[in-house]
Amino acid sequence: MKVITLRHTLPVVFAESPPSGSDVWLAETTFRRGEKYLIEAASGTGKSSLCGYLYGYRRDYAGEILFDECDVRRLTKRQWSVLRNTSLAMMFQDMRLFPELTALENVRIKNNLTRHKTEEQIAQLFEELSITEKRDSLVGKLSLGQQQRVAFVRMLCQKADFMLLDEPVSHLDDANAGAMARVLEREAAAEGCGIVITSIGKHFEMSYDKTLAL
Amino acid sequence: MSLVWKLLRRHVSVGQLAGFFLANLIGMAIILVAVQFYRDVRPVIAAPDSFMSNDFLILSRDVGQGVRTDGVGFSREELDALAAQPFVLAVGEFTPARYSVTGGISFAGSGFYTYMFFESVPDRFLDVESDEWRFTEGDRTIPIILPRNYLNLYNFGFAATQGLPQMGEEFISQLMIDIEVEGGGRTQNFRGRIVAFSNRLNTILVPESFIEWSNARFADRPAADPSRIIVEVRNAADEALHRFLTTHGYRIEGDPGSGQLAFFMRMIAGVVAGVGLLVTALSLFIFMLSIFLLLQKNAQKLEDLLLAGYTPAQVARPYQLMSVGLNMLAAVCAIVAMLLARAVYMPMIGLLADGNSIGTGADVLSTIFAGLLAAIFVAMLNVLAIRRKVGGLWTQ
Numbered sequence: 267m268k269v270i271t272l273r274h275t276l277p278v279v280f281a282e283s284p285p286s287g288s289d290v291w292l293a294e295t296t297f298r299r300g301e302k303y304l305i306e307a308a309s310g311t312g313k314s315s316l317c318g319y320l321y322g323y324r325r326d327y328a329g330e331i332l333f334d335e336c337d338v339r340r341l342t343k344r345q346w347s348v349l350r351n352t353s354l355a356m357m358f359q360d361m362r363l364f365p366e367l368t369a370l371e372n373v374r375i376k377n378n379l380t381r382h383k384t385e386e387q388i389a390q391l392f393e394e395l396s397i398t399e400k401r402d403s404l405v406g407k408l409s410l411g412q413q414q415r416v417a418f419v420r421m422l423c424q425k426a427d428f429m430l431l432d433e434p435v436s437h438l439d440d441a442n443a444g445a446m447a448r449v450l451e452r453e454a455a456a457e458g459c460g461i462v463i464t465s466i467g468k469h470f471e472m473s474y475d476k477t478l479a480l
Numbered sequence: 481m482s483l484v485w486k487l488l489r490r491h492v493s494v495g496q497l498a499g500f501f502l503a504n505l506i507g508m509a510i511i512l513v514a515v516q517f518y519r520d521v522r523p524v525i526a527a528p529d530s531f532m533s534n535d536f537l538i539l540s541r542d543v544g545q546g547v548r549t550d551g552v553g554f555s556r557e558e559l560d561a562l563a564a565q566p567f568v569l570a571v572g573e574f575t576p577a578r579y580s581v582t583g584g585i586s587f588a589g590s591g592f593y594t595y596m597f598f599e600s601v602p603d604r605f606l607d608v609e610s611d612e613w614r615f616t617e618g619d620r621t622i623p624i625i626l627p628r629n630y631l632n633l634y635n636f637g638f639a640a641t642q643g644l645p646q647m648g649e650e651f652i653s654q655l656m657i658d659i660e661v662e663g664g665g666r667t668q669n670f671r672g673r674i675v676a677f678s679n680r681l682n683t684i685l686v687p688e689s690f691i692e693w694s695n696a697r698f699a700d701r702p703a704a705d706p707s708r709i710i711v712e713v714r715n716a717a718d719e720a721l722h723r724f725l726t727t728h729g730y731r732i733e734g735d736p737g738s739g740q741l742a743f744f745m746r747m748i749a750g751v752v753a754g755v756g757l758l759v760t761a762l763s764l765f766i767f768m769l770s771i772f773l774l775l776q777k778n779a780q781k782l783e784d785l786l787l788a789g790y791t792p793a794q795v796a797r798p799y800q801l802m803s804v805g806l807n808m809l810a811a812v813c814a815i816v817a818m819l820l821a822r823a824v825y826m827p828m829i830g831l832l833a834d835g836n837s838i839g840t841g842a843d844v845l846s847t848i849f850a851g852l853l854a855a856i857f858v859a860m861l862n863v864l865a866i867r868r869k870v871g872g873l874w875t876q
Binding site for chain 2: 321323343344347350351356358362363364366367371374375376378379380420424
């Protein structure tokens, strides 16, 4: 997948009172592979809805969303599953980790599907993000900041054309956010993939190709 | 152990699964035992018919109280009218030999000769099978089917009081009967051989092909309307059937008891199998509820797995395997239970069987096969239901 296009897209809940001045809603917006986008949003402007539309778990919108030329409404569940293994990587705001599994198991449950990273590479990522000593701890016992880093490593365990990160640094200090940003830029460059990051304030210090207001 | 199973086995209730397993086992076992028992016992109360067979009645005209010489046959129109009834599956005529027959036996130094008669019915109305049941022109031997009544009459009435030996069916089938056929100015000798005993047909039967050939050759009386007919009906206890017979003055010959007994046996086996079916259906219902509850409790995990890129099929698989495994295990246990029950009741049936052949191994195999098929069908239902339910968790 090379391009994601939003054409006059609007969450159904905004139909009564469409927001004004949005760069995304009711506009023609394009995300290109290999580029980095920051979407700045105030609370309640539909940030998580946008992630849901792009990752295929919500479809309560009007207008069109296209992956290359394909309307995503036509994708089957199976096709979405394939995309989620080979083309679209997502880090959720609420992480969606399994609290009864350890940090490493949470990463493996994804990597078992894709076989994208070796055990050494995963260990390396844990090291870079300073969570090595938490590998075998149950995720339910980790702090939110640590959980965010585990979810981040899990997101990296697949091939991707686009990485979607929904408020990835909300619970991280600057040092850890910086470490995560470096890893993200490196991995994205290696894959040549596009990055779409949403933020309601705090965000990665990276060189964005485009910053959009939601 | 796979990580997915580690996640999804949470909330699996051993108690609920054990409950389902037991209920399913009991239901299946009841069905299998009912079906197998019916199949085993049927040859004893009726002749060895095919499973769930129809009933046969022999009809004749009421002769009244005096003597009639005007013929009591069924006309062509009457036969057609009977065949047209919805409760009648087939009508067959008894064709009598229209010449004189003398039969004789000599054994153990004594012998007896008697006038006798032959009749035939189409083969589909026979309740016995024999490889020897055929006659082609030029054969010297005629196969004969005797009513079992005759044998009993001889053994327990005649032989017992006259000091004659009693004879078993095996022995009688070894005897050769000297038969002399006379008519149309010709005489010919044959050898008669009793190949089977019938519970259904109360006459001396020879193959249709023999009657046709011999009537053409020896007949010295014109063909008359058949005075007895055999009718295959769906259900001998059918009220409409009995109303029809009464209004037309037809009599059911002999004791239709075995047909009715078979009917009642069928009904009882049906009721028991129905109860088994109900228990099985309820157990399935419990199981589906239990699985759905499990899916509901684990909905968040299932949804997160789908979001992590697992397909609905991959997520459903652990539960599908669990349900298929449980179903198959219950089916196998039910089959074992059926075999155990059979080992208990077969000796009792054997005591009642009195020379009739009783259920064969092939019957048991087909019951087992049917049980496995049913279990596979039920397992497929589970697999589909789970797949649908997981698909429904796909949030959109």
